[in-house]
Amino acid sequence: MKKVEIIYPVPLVAVRRPVFVVAKKLFTPKQCEALIEFSENQGRYYHSGGRRDTRDVAICYLYPDQMDWPFDKIGRTAIEKNVWGFALSGFAHPMRIQKYGKNGFTDPHIDFEYEVNDPSKLTAVVPLVGRRQWTGGQIKIGNHSLTPTIDQGDCLFFPSFYPHWVTNVQKGTRLILTGWLVGPDYV
Numbered sequence: 001m002k003k004v005e006i007i008y009p010v011p012l013v014a015v016r017r018p019v020f021v022v023a024k025k026l027f028t029p030k031q032c033e034a035l036i037e038f039s040e041n042q043g044r045y046y047h048s049g050g051r052r053d054t055r056d057v058a059i060c061y062l063y064p065d066q067m068d069w070p071f072d073k074i075g076r077t078a079i080e081k082n083v084w085g086f087a088l089s090g091f092a093h094p095m096r097i098q099k100y101g102k103n104g105f106t107d108p109h110i111d112f113e114y115e116v117n118d119p120s121k122l123t124a125v126v127p128l129v130g131r132r133q134w135t136g137g138q139i140k141i142g143n144h145s146l147t148p149t150i151d152q153g154d155c156l157f158f159p160s161f162y163p164h165w166v167t168n169v170q171k172g173t174r175l176i177l178t179g180w181l182v183g184p185d186y187v
């Protein structure tokens with residue numbers, strides 16, 4: 001094994017980036033209702049229970065040919081809110097409308113995929129119902145003490161490689177739209 005000698009050290013500079021950013025009221029209540037109506041009338045919910053992570057949530061997939069405006073709206077806003085400076089290509093996966101009932105949860109996981117050419121870089125989460133319609137069900141990101149405060153139509157963005165989870169829903173139903181923006185490999 002060849003030894004590498006450092007001939008000129010680079011000073012370490014702390015870079016401070018937020019753990020998450022929020023675009024307030026990205027979707028109107030009518031747009032949120034349209035997504036809920038789609039999931040109830042045209043979509044099909046699948047009960048999760050994946051092998052990789054443990055969760056209790058029903059999932060309805062949303063493709064751009066079914067409804068393209070959420071992809072457009074989140075994609076354009078991601079460009080503005082991309083404080084991390086990630087190179088973004090677009091969406092490579094369908095979005096999900098996720099329904100968490102009583103005791104619904106998601107255990108800690110990451111959304112980053114190492115196996116694909118364009119790995120997930122940003123995760124976007126939009127509550128489709130008002131925050132007072134459920135208790136519990138908080139999204140936690142990394143080991144940070146800050147918990148995002150988001151309400152109906154707000155869009156939460158955070159790096160997909162951050163561990164995150166959803167605490168147990170204690171009462172009501174938590175309905176959210178989730179999307180993942182991808183980009184070229186990190187260099």
